[in-house]
Amino acid sequence: MSKKIVFSGIQPTGNIHLGNYLGAIKNWVEMQDLYENIFCIVNSHAITIKQNPNELRQNTLNLACTLLACGIDIEKSSLFVQSDIDEHPALAWILDCNIQMGDMSRMTQFKDKSQKNSKNINVGLFNYPALMAADILLYQADLVPVGADQKQHIELARNVAIKFNRDYGKAFKIPEPLIIKESARIMGLDNPQIKMSKSVKSPNHAIFLLDSNDEIERKIKRATTDSSSNIIFDENRVGIYNLLSIYELLSKKSRSDIEVEFENKGYGDFKKALCEVVINFITPIRDEYLRLQNNKDYVLNILKDGAEQVKPIAKATYDRVKELVGLQ
Numbered sequence: 001m002s003k004k005i006v007f008s009g010i011q012p013t014g015n016i017h018l019g020n021y022l023g024a025i026k027n028w029v030e031m032q033d034l035y036e037n038i039f040c041i042v043n044s045h046a047i048t049i050k051q052n053p054n055e056l057r058q059n060t061l062n063l064a065c066t067l068l069a070c071g072i073d074i075e076k077s078s079l080f081v082q083s084d085i086d087e088h089p090a091l092a093w094i095l096d097c098n099i100q101m102g103d104m105s106r107m108t109q110f111k112d113k114s115q116k117n118s119k120n121i122n123v124g125l126f127n128y129p130a131l132m133a134a135d136i137l138l139y140q141a142d143l144v145p146v147g148a149d150q151k152q153h154i155e156l157a158r159n160v161a162i163k164f165n166r167d168y169g170k171a172f173k174i175p176e177p178l179i180i181k182e183s184a185r186i187m188g189l190d191n192p193q194i195k196m197s198k199s200v201k202s203p204n205h206a207i208f209l210l211d212s213n214d215e216i217e218r219k220i221k222r223a224t225t226d227s228s229s230n231i232i233f234d235e236n237r238v239g240i241y242n243l244l245s246i247y248e249l250l251s252k253k254s255r256s257d258i259e260v261e262f263e264n265k266g267y268g269d270f271k272k273a274l275c276e277v278v279i280n281f282i283t284p285i286r287d288e289y290l291r292l293q294n295n296k297d298y299v300l301n302i303l304k305d306g307a308e309q310v311k312p313i314a315k316a317t318y319d320r321v322k323e324l325v326g327l328q
């Protein structure tokens with residue numbers, strides 16, 4: 001029996017932090033033996049927000065290096081850059097003509113993002129979900145791993161695919177969301193009320209995969225806890241709960257073992273142990289990232305090969321769609 005096809009997309013904006021890793025990339029790495037994976041760096045989605053061209057190019061390469069350093073294995077999976085395959089925007093156009101304004105207008109992410117970027121509410125930002133639907137549908141994906149915030153976009157992709165298949169003839173597989181579980185929701189170290197985010201500018205908010213050991217130590221030392229002293233998994237004590245969750249995920253120890261380990265110990269001891277676990281985890285990734293950065297052509301070649309691998313799948317779907325619609 002052939003493996004299910006999984007399509008994952010990630011935007012090349014800024015550095016990857018522990019929240020991105022534990023929330024998404026870690027799952028991607030682990031999925032590689034279970035499914036047939038296609039990983040896409042969605043740079044065309046990134047330009048719905050104003051980008052500096054050189055930075056965007058650099059961020060795209062940086063993200064490829066990060067994903068490879070984290071364990072995306074091109075022997076098992078495909079990794080490519082969205083803008084290398086022209087069928088993405090081309091299919092998005094045809095989907096556009098089959099999505100009603102009313103349905104597109106209900107997308108909550110558009111509302112959020114246009115509030116945050118009130119100076120640049122462009123048509124691409126509105127259209128974002130059609131391009132995302134094209135990403136997924138071109139590859140006949142069975143599953144799409146996303147956070148809960150992206151569920152509405154997957155729903156739209158499913159609806160347009162169902163409608164297209166019904167109106168014109170079968171062109172698309174209907175994808176299912178693979179919702180990443182909440183336990184991997186990592187919160188800001190300095191403010192555990194909010195999700196760890198690269199757009200929060202305060203210096204002790206997020207641990208990035210490329211942070212130095214000193215930076216990691218500083219951020220963990222300053223991380224918000226509370227005035228209790230026992231180190232247990234209590235969801236109501238958000239600060240220490242978040243730190244314990246990071247420890248749990250990186251050390252792979254069970255919650256009860258961790259609670260025993262820190263029985264009668266203080267926050268200082270726990271934070272020291274957490275630093276060690278985080279540094280041990282990050283060091284090989286950081287080293288491999290730097291090695292890849294020094295071999296830029298090697299990485300660019302990987303991305304080129306990745307695009308060549310997936311191109312025939314995208315082309316086959318797009319050609320069929322064109323014919324069904326009467327454009328060919």
Ligand code: TRP
Nearest residue numbers: 007008009010042045132135144
């Ligand atoms: N919208 C996704 C996000 O912001 C990124 C994305 C674009 C994506 N195309 C995709 C995710 C296709 C999954 C499948 O996280």
